[in-house]
Amino acid sequence: MSDAFSNYDLYADPYMNRLRNEVEKVKAKKSGGLFIPSDFSHFDSLHYCGHNYIEDFLESEKVDSQTKILELCAGNGSTSRFVADRFKVQLTAVDFLPAFNELHRNMNELCGITNTRIIQGDATQLDLVGLGLENECQVVYSLQSFYYIANKPALFSVCNRALKMGGKLYIEDHVVENNIPLIEKEEEIAVKFQFISRLQRQDYVKLLEDAGFHVDEYVFRTTExxxxxxxxxxxxxxxxxxIISEYGQELWDTRYVAGIHISCRLYHxxxxxxxxxxxxxxxxxxxFGEEEFERWVCEMPAKFGGAYIKATKIRNA
Ligand SMILES: C[S@@+](CC[C@H](N)C(=O)[O-])C[C@H]1O[C@@H](n2cnc3c(N)ncnc32)[C@H](O)[C@@H]1O
Incomplete structure (x- = not known):
C-alpha cells in the first residue's frame, strides 16, 4: 500500500462525512422495514456507468448460492450489494480503508444482506488460506480500483490463487490507451487523480499472462x-x-470540483x-470557459481509457 494512497485527500473526512450523512438521509425516509441496494445508489458508487456489464458477465457465468466470489477494493459496497442481492452468491468483499468498510457494513445491514463477508485488507497481500478462499472462487472481480495498485504481480497473484482452475477474473479499470505523451496539465491531473499504474493494453495483458491467466476480452468503453x-x-x-449549503465549501473544493476538473479532463x-x-x-x-471546453472536447486526443477485461485462470501463479 503506497503512502500516497493512504493519505489520499479524496477519501478524507469531508467526503466520508457526506457519505455517512447520505446514509442517514436515506434511513430517515423510511420508518421500519428493510432497504434495498438501489436506495443507496444515488451516492454509493465510486465507479462509472453502473452495473450492467458486470451483471451480464455474472449471468453468463451462471453463478448461484453455491458460488464463492471475491471482490477486491469494494469501497463502500455499491457493487457488492448489487451482486449479493441479485445473484445470492457467497461473497467476500475486501477494502483497505476502515471507513469504507464501516459504511459498507452499515448499508448491508440496512438491506438485510447476510451473504457478504466484509474484510479490511490490502488486495496485494490477502491471507487467502485463512479466509478459506485459496483455489475456491469461481469469480474474482474489481471495479475501477486496480489503477491505484502499483504492485501488479502481487495483486494478480492474489487473484490467481483465489480462483479455481478455469475461474474468471473480471476487471473494470482506468488505463492508458496509447503512448501519446501527456502535457503538463494532464500529468498534474493524473497525479491528483492518483493514477498510479498507467498500463497500456499490451502491458496489462502481459502481466495477467505472467500471473497464469488467458485474457479473453479487453474492451475500451472510454466514450461511455x-x-x-x-x-x-x-x-x-x-x-x-x-451541496455547499448542506456540506460547506470544503467538500465542494475537494471532491466536487475535483470530480469536474479532474475526471472530465482525463475522459473527454x-x-x-x-x-x-x-x-x-x-x-x-x-x-471550463468556452475556449478550454473546446480544447478538451474537440482537440485533445484521448490518452486515458476505460478498460473492461475478462480473463481465465489457466495455470497456478
Ligand atoms: C475508486 S474506489 C472504487 C470502489 C468500488 N470498487 C466502487 O466501484 O464503488 C477504489 C477503492 O480501492 C480501495 N483500494 C485501493 N488500494 C487498495 C488495496 N491495495 N487493497 C484494498 N483496497 C484498496 C480504496 O480504498 C477504494 O475504496
Missing amino acids: WSRYLFERSEKFLREKEQ QLGMTLEEAKAAYPLTCTE
Missing part, C-alpha cells in the same frame, strides 16, 4: 465513461448551491460535435 462524467459534472453544477472523448457537446453540457462548458 466520458459521457457519464460530463453528465455527472452537469448534475453537480446544477446542485452546487445546495464524447463523440460529439462542439455544438452538440455545448448543448448537452452547458454548465460544464461555462465552468
